[in-house]
Amino acid sequence: MKIGIIGLPQVGKTTIFSLLTGIEVDPYSPIHQKGVAKVYDKRVDILSKMYNPKKTTYATLEFYDTPSLDPSDKKSRTQVFNMVQNADALLLVLRAFKNDSVPYPENGETAFKQLKLALDEFIFRDLEIITNRIERLENAKRKLDNREENELKLLKELAKVLENEEFLSKYELTDDQKKLISSYSLVTLRPIIIALNLDEEQFSSNSYETKEEVLELVKEYNFAYIELCGLMEKEIQELDEEERAEFLKDLGIEQTGIERLSKVVYDQLGLISFFTVGPDEVRAWTLKKGSTAVEAAGAIHSDLARGFIKAEVIKYKDLIELGSEKEVKEKGLMKLVGKEHIIEDGDIITIRFNV
Numbered sequence: 001m002k003i004g005i006i007g008l009p010q011v012g013k014t015t016i017f018s019l020l021t022g023i024e025v026d027p028y029s030p031i032h033q034k035g036v037a038k039v040y041d042k043r044v045d046i047l048s049k050m051y052n053p054k055k056t057t058y059a060t061l062e063f064y065d066t067p068s069l070d071p072s073d074k075k076s077r078t079q080v081f082n083m084v085q086n087a088d089a090l091l092l093v094l095r096a097f098k099n100d101s102v103p104y105p106e107n108g109e110t111a112f113k114q115l116k117l118a119l120d121e122f123i124f125r126d127l128e129i130i131t132n133r134i135e136r137l138e139n140a141k142r143k144l145d146n147r148e149e150n151e152l153k154l155l156k157e158l159a160k161v162l163e164n165e166e167f168l169s170k171y172e173l174t175d176d177q178k179k180l181i182s183s184y185s186l187v188t189l190r191p192i193i194i195a196l197n198l199d200e201e202q203f204s205s206n207s208y209e210t211k212e213e214v215l216e217l218v219k220e221y222n223f224a225y226i227e228l229c230g231l232m233e234k235e236i237q238e239l240d241e242e243e244r245a246e247f248l249k250d251l252g253i254e255q256t257g258i259e260r261l262s263k264v265v266y267d268q269l270g271l272i273s274f275f276t277v278g279p280d281e282v283r284a285w286t287l288k289k290g291s292t293a294v295e296a297a298g299a300i301h302s303d304l305a306r307g308f309i310k311a312e313v314i315k316y317k318d319l320i321e322l323g324s325e326k327e328v329k330e331k332g333l334m335k336l337v338g339k340e341h342i343i344e345d346g347d348i349i350t351i352r353f354n355v
Contacts, residue, residue, distance in 0.1 A: 001269060001286065002062045003091050003193075004084030008105035008114050009068040011095035012197040015230040017065040019237065019258050025065060034064045039266070040259040041273060041284055043316055043346065048282045050319075057283040059273055061265060063091070071117055072106065081125050085185035089269055090192050091261075092118055092223075096208035097199035097230070111196060112210035115217060119167075122187045127162040129184050130155050151180045162188070167221055191268045193224040195261065203229040204251075224268035228257035272345035275316065276300065287343060294339040297351045307355035310336050316346035 007013035014025050021035025039059040048056040066083045070076045084090060094111040095104070108114040137144060137152045144152065154177055161171050167188040173181075194214070202208045206227075218225045236244055236256050248254065266272070270289045274296055275282065285299050293313070298305035313335045318328050328334050335341075343349070 001089070001265075001271065002064065002087045003089050003265060004064045004066060004087035005091045005093060006066055006069055006080060006084065006118065007093035007095075008108050008117060009070055010102050010105055011093050011114065012097065012230045013068070013093040014065055015234070016091075016093055016195060016197065016228065017063055019230065019233050020063050020261070034062060036060045036062055037258075037262070039262040039273070039284065039286070040255075041262075043273075043275070044282060044284050046320065047275060047277055047316075047348075051277050051279060051282050053277075053279055053282045055281040055283075057281060059284040059286045061262065069118060069121060071121055077121060077125070081187065084187075087190065089265065090187070090190050091195055091265075092192055093195045093197055094118075094214070095197050096202055096211075097197055099199070110210040111208060112213040112217070115194070115214055119217075119221075120165075123162050123165060123167070126168065126184075126186045126188045127159060129186065130159050130162065133184070134159065147180070154180055169222065191224070192221070193226065193261075193264055193268050194218055196225075196227045198227055198229045200229055200232055203227065203232065224264050226257070226261055226264045228261065233257050272343070274343050274345070274347045274349055276350070277348055289345075291343055292339060293337050293341040293343055293349070293351075296343045296347075296349055297353065300351065303355050304351045304353050307353035308339055309352045309354055310338060311341065311352065312350040313337055313341070313343070314348040315344075316348055319348060 005013055005017050017023070017033075017035065018025055020037040023033060023035040025033060037060060039061060041058060044056060044058055064083055064087060066080045067076050069080050092115075094114045096111045105114060105117070108117055134152065134155050137148055137155075140148075158168055158171065158181070161168055168186055169189055196208065196214070198208055215225070233256060236247060239247060244256075248256065272287050272289050273284045274287055275284055285296070287296055287299055293311040294305050294308045297308050297311065314325065314328050315333065318331075318333045319325065322328050322331060322333075325334070
């Protein structure tokens with residue numbers, strides 16, 4: 001899964017990218033990067049201690065660090081949207097933290113103003129794409145075929161939605177309609193996660209200026225939402241495991257912001273994790289919610305899906321409570337399932353196959 005990180009100038013976007021991926025980036029560099037972030041999952045750690053494998057592998061998400069989204073600079077806007085056109089979701093970083101040496105974005109002195117500016121840019125970009133396509137279809141020097149006629153009709157409806165300053169995600173599209181416009185990479189159809197970058201005082205008090213207005217808009221647009229303190233996250237990452245646990249305990253939280261962000265991304269994208277276990281490797285895999293056993297097999301390797309016979313499925317909870325696969329099987333809690341069985345979050349899977 002690919003996530004594009006977007007933000008106005010000076011909001012700490014690149015700091016969040018560095019924390020997620022471990023890649024140090026000069027925020028003033030014209031070269032922007034992509035990096036892979038581990039999806040931290042305590043269940044992987046517990047399974048690894050149980051099986052003591054040669055290798056432990058977490059699920060991953062791919063993040064793109066983009067240039068600052070500057071509403072006054074059309075060139076930078078184009079560059080940003082080109083970079084995220086293949087992203088599965090967008091992480092929009094807003095700044096609440098106070099730092100006199102770091103100026104706020106122009107006309108973005110509060111998180112709410114930044115959010116409004118960014119959403120306006122998203123809407124304007126999609127309207128521009130759709131309007132250009134409408135003009136090309138209407139000015140075509142040949143008769144449009146049925147597909148193009150349907151596309152033109154749909155685009156005109158979507159243009160009205162955007163002109164009313166609404167996101168296209170509020171418009172209920174059929175599968176056929178989604179196919180008609182799939183090549184346009186429309187931003188206002190993407191899952192969006194709002195990440196508030198706070199200072200330590202704001203994080204401790206669980207408040208910042210315009211928070212109520214931000215949350216109201218988040219709810220209206222059905223965005224995901226998380227609060228982080230970039231500076232504090234950086235300090236946490238420099239601690240060893242024992243010191244980190246103590247630090248988090250003092251803060252009254254169980255997980256770092258980066259760990260919580262992974263879960264928020266999964267929830268917003270409708271993803272789950274399943275596991276494969278054994279002496280060679282304990283590994284977490286990413287799957288769309290509602291996927292079948294054969295699709296899970298395909299996520300591991302195409303040969304497993306092609307030669308799929310059955311899948312052995314154990315619930316993580318049962319394995320941890322009973323202490324071993326042997327006990328789970330003796331209790332009759334291991335299921336042998338076929339291709340169409342729906343895999344659930346936390347399932348531990350062994351694929352039987354023959355190629």
